[in-house]
Amino acid sequence: MLAVQSQPSLLRSTENPQPSNQPGHPIASSATVSTSTAPDSVARALPDQVPENAPEHCPGTESDQAGKASACQGCPNQSVCASAPKGPDPDLPIIKERMKAVKSKILIMSGKGGVGKSTFTAQLGWAFSSDEETQTAIMDIDICGPSIPTILGLANQSIHASSTGWSPVYVSDNLCCMSIGFLLPSQTSAVIWRGPKKNGLIKQFLKDVDWTAGLEEEEEGEEREERDMREEREERGEPLIDYMLIDTPPGTSDEHLSIVGYLKESGIDGAVLLTTPQEVSLQDVRKEISFCRKMSVPIIGIVENMAGFVCPACHGRSDIFYPSTGGAKALCEELGLNFLGSVPLDPRIGKCCDLGESFVDEYPDSPASKAYLEVIDKIRKIVA
Amino acid sequence: MSSANTTPTPIPGSAAPSGITASASHLGADPKITRRLTRVKHIILVLSGKGGVGKSSVSAQLALSLSSQPPPEGSTSNSTNGKAKVGILDIDLTGPSIPRMLGLDGENVRQSSDGWVPVFTDAQQNLAVMSVGFLLRSKNDSVVWRGPKKNAMIKQFLGDVRWGDLDYLIIDTPPGTSDEHISALEYLNGFHPSAVMVTTPQAVSLADNLRSLDFTRKTGLPVLGLIENMSGYMCPHCQECTNVWGKGGGEALAQREGIRFLGRIPIDPGLVRLLDDAREEAVRKEAGEVTKASDDSSNPRIEGEDQEGAKEGRAAKKEEEEDVSATIPTATTGTALSRTTVQRYFDSQTFPIFQSITEKIKEEVERFKQQLQAPR
Numbered sequence A: 001m002l003a004v005q006s007q008p009s010l011l012r013s014t015e016n017p018q019p020s021n022q023p024g025h026p027i028a029s030s031a032t033v034s035t036s037t038a039p040d041s042v043a044r045a046l047p048d049q050v051p052e053n054a055p056e057h058c059p060g061t062e063s064d065q066a067g068k069a070s071a072c073q074g075c076p077n078q079s080v081c082a083s084a085p086k087g088p089d090p091d092l093p094i095i096k097e098r099m100k101a102v103k104s105k106i107l108i109m110s111g112k113g114g115v116g117k118s119t120f121t122a123q124l125g126w127a128f129s130s131d132e133e134t135q136t137a138i139m140d141i142d143i144c145g146p147s148i149p150t151i152l153g154l155a156n157q158s159i160h161a162s163s164t165g166w167s168p169v170y171v172s173d174n175l176c177c178m179s180i181g182f183l184l185p186s187q188t189s190a191v192i193w194r195g196p197k198k199n200g201l202i203k204q205f206l207k208d209v210d211w212t213a214g215l216e217e218e219e220e221g222e223e224r225e226e227r228d229m230r231e232e233r234e235e236r237g238e239p240l241i242d243y244m245l246i247d248t249p250p251g252t253s254d255e256h257l258s259i260v261g262y263l264k265e266s267g268i269d270g271a272v273l274l275t276t277p278q279e280v281s282l283q284d285v286r287k288e289i290s291f292c293r294k295m296s297v298p299i300i301g302i303v304e305n306m307a308g309f310v311c312p313a314c315h316g317r318s319d320i321f322y323p324s325t326g327g328a329k330a331l332c333e334e335l336g337l338n339f340l341g342s343v344p345l346d347p348r349i350g351k352c353c354d355l356g357e358s359f360v361d362e363y364p365d366s367p368a369s370k371a372y373l374e375v376i377d378k379i380r381k382i383v384a
Numbered sequence B: 001m002s003s004a005n006t007t008p009t010p011i012p013g014s015a016a017p018s019g020i021t022a023s024a025s026h027l028g029a030d031p032k033i034t035r036r037l038t039r040v041k042h043i044i045l046v047l048s049g050k051g052g053v054g055k056s057s058v059s060a061q062l063a064l065s066l067s068s069q070p071p072p073e074g075s076t077s078n079s080t081n082g083k084a085k086v087g088i089l090d091i092d093l094t095g096p097s098i099p100r101m102l103g104l105d106g107e108n109v110r111q112s113s114d115g116w117v118p119v120f121t122d123a124q125q126n127l128a129v130m131s132v133g134f135l136l137r138s139k140n141d142s143v144v145w146r147g148p149k150k151n152a153m154i155k156q157f158l159g160d161v162r163w164g165d166l167d168y169l170i171i172d173t174p175p176g177t178s179d180e181h182i183s184a185l186e187y188l189n190g191f192h193p194s195a196v197m198v199t200t201p202q203a204v205s206l207a208d209n210l211r212s213l214d215f216t217r218k219t220g221l222p223v224l225g226l227i228e229n230m231s232g233y234m235c236p237h238c239q240e241c242t243n244v245w246g247k248g249g250g251e252a253l254a255q256r257e258g259i260r261f262l263g264r265i266p267i268d269p270g271l272v273r274l275l276d277d278a279r280e281e282a283v284r285k286e287a288g289e290v291t292k293a294s295d296d297s298s299n300p301r302i303e304g305e306d307q308e309g310a311k312e313g314r315a316a317k318k319e320e321e322e323d324v325s326a327t328i329p330t331a332t333t334g335t336a337l338s339r340t341t342v343q344r345y346f347d348s349q350t351f352p353i354f355q356s357i358t359e360k361i362k363e364e365v366e367r368f369k370q371q372l373q374a375p376r
């Protein structure tokens, strides 16, 4: 009635989103205080509505009183607020210490689901680890839809712990990985978790996993060599892991805010964004770009996946996901980002994923493999 | 190996959809949501275990198909044109695709005395659309929200949007099984929602689908059936059908899990383009019509109807004077858009396939409602 022409402007309050469950986090303090992510702020930002669930005196999620103040009585978010950690997070220094072992941390992101993030992450991991001297770790933070274990051919593995922490699962001597998939009672169990639980597990991956565990594997013969490398690196004060590739779920929500928050001090080297060529997917990658910019995560560049289909029978090319607005290249030009390349759609990629094989190793001569390697090369150069 | 010391506790609550049962009764009774949803006959969620398999395109197609067919028996939606009244709610808050797919990019949601007015694809208001995409100022804006804000938004979409009387409310979900899903089900508790599952035929995706079936079981959400999307691709050069993502996996899964198989939609590049530039196409067509009036004569009936409808729509809402002017622009653009999007959709390869899927979904939904009403 009041604002006939006005559009509900709730999103104005997201200009400076904050990782709401991470008090004491640098981002939280630099962002505008007035847009705090109090549970009621969505509603409060609306033009003329005071929803019944917005307690007038909401202390804010960052407050010591969150979930406990008298105003919180009856608020639907009360229990979430009450259980969220308050004050400087005591785990952050531990994470920082752990992450000293890792040289480069790269996020693999996409706005849309099913565009090939996990496949790409695995391919990147295999490519990096083809150099024996390079140690690579993959961390899968897609909590509700972990596909990294299957893609890496580790479907039925589980995690073991030692005195130094959880050991990741090893694909080869110098490629290891951690995923919630290794912790589930069965591959088909749904993980029906809200944000705080997902965040808790991501934190555990960073804090409790001994990413260097494999370097101490006691295997005949190899032992000397591995020891040497560990010692050598330690002497030179170099991190033991060269790359940590972080596979994220689609979207811009809890997992993304958490990983960026937890790694703020250790630093993220950059994000590789994946998209398919059609506008519906590019729209979502814009959201990812916006997220990275808001969170000051450098964008390494954009990879266009499933760009064009080459018929295995007649080798004719056609577009399944037609780039109706010019594809990722046009987007990169518009927004001044690196275009890392286009990988065509090859049905054999999907099959390799199901079987846990490396496509690039299986079909080195395919156009898709060449495209993958080119993209990977660019990333390597940018990160170095 | 001394593995005795230690497998880290496997995920404690991977089974427990924490909160769903605990708070459901309380939240389900939200008076605002109740007021809106008691006017909705069937609520259908579109789910998939994996992302990018076609939830949004299935939602869009389902909504278009349903809204072009007669309302179900016993309908109370007071439809004036003999077509069902359908709403489509996009709860993919961080990656909304529905506006684009229905050619409604850049439309605005307006405020009325009786809540937010959804965007209509057509002047007769048979298809109402609500998405966070309408609330963004620019396409470069992102929604970076943790759970509680997302939950509040969903609650508002259900309680504050003036859906009116609907025969069907289709809910497009984001990938995963997290806050959006848990909250939506909490809020919908008591309104008997059911689900349609979408899958591609690939194995990685099938594992994900077993997970999402696990989700429906743990949350007690009835599954109407399963659609296998992107099943097979016809190369335009040699007409050889390549199974880009395999084929048949969805049907096998449905059989094994005792779910109705609703149909198989092949990869249709024409559909991608249709869903991608519905709006551009509409604008182009509109511009073309100015110069080429003869185009219209091929389809005068639809245009006539649309204009009638627009008038009727306005008259019907006289109880909310101020609101009327606000909706006019939407209704006008909607007219142009619907003519092209819907028309092009009807002409697409996928349309006949989806018609039969729609029929099956209607059957299942009615059967489900009858079961509910049957005395125990």
Ligand SMILES: Nc1ncnc2c1ncn2[C@@H]1O[C@H](COP(=O)(O)OP(=O)(O)OP(=O)(O)O)[C@@H](O)[C@H]1O
Pocket: A111, A112, A113, A114, A250, A278, A280, A281, A320, A321, B048, B050, B051, B052, B053, B054, B055, B056, B057, B058, B092, B095, B097, B173, B174, B175, B229, B230, B231, B265, B266, B267, B268, B269, B271, B272, B273, B275, B276
């Ligand atoms: N049968 C089909 N043939 C060809 N393309 C299709 C088909 N179904 C869907 N698509 C296209 O695939 C892309 C992904 O589909 P859609 O956006 O509906 O998936 P989604 O499951 O909603 O994804 P997300 O998980 O990101 O929400 C879209 O561009 C869509 O147009």
Ligand SMILES: [Mg+2]
Pocket: B055, B056, B057, B092, B095, B097, B172, B173, B174
């Ligand atoms: Mg979608």
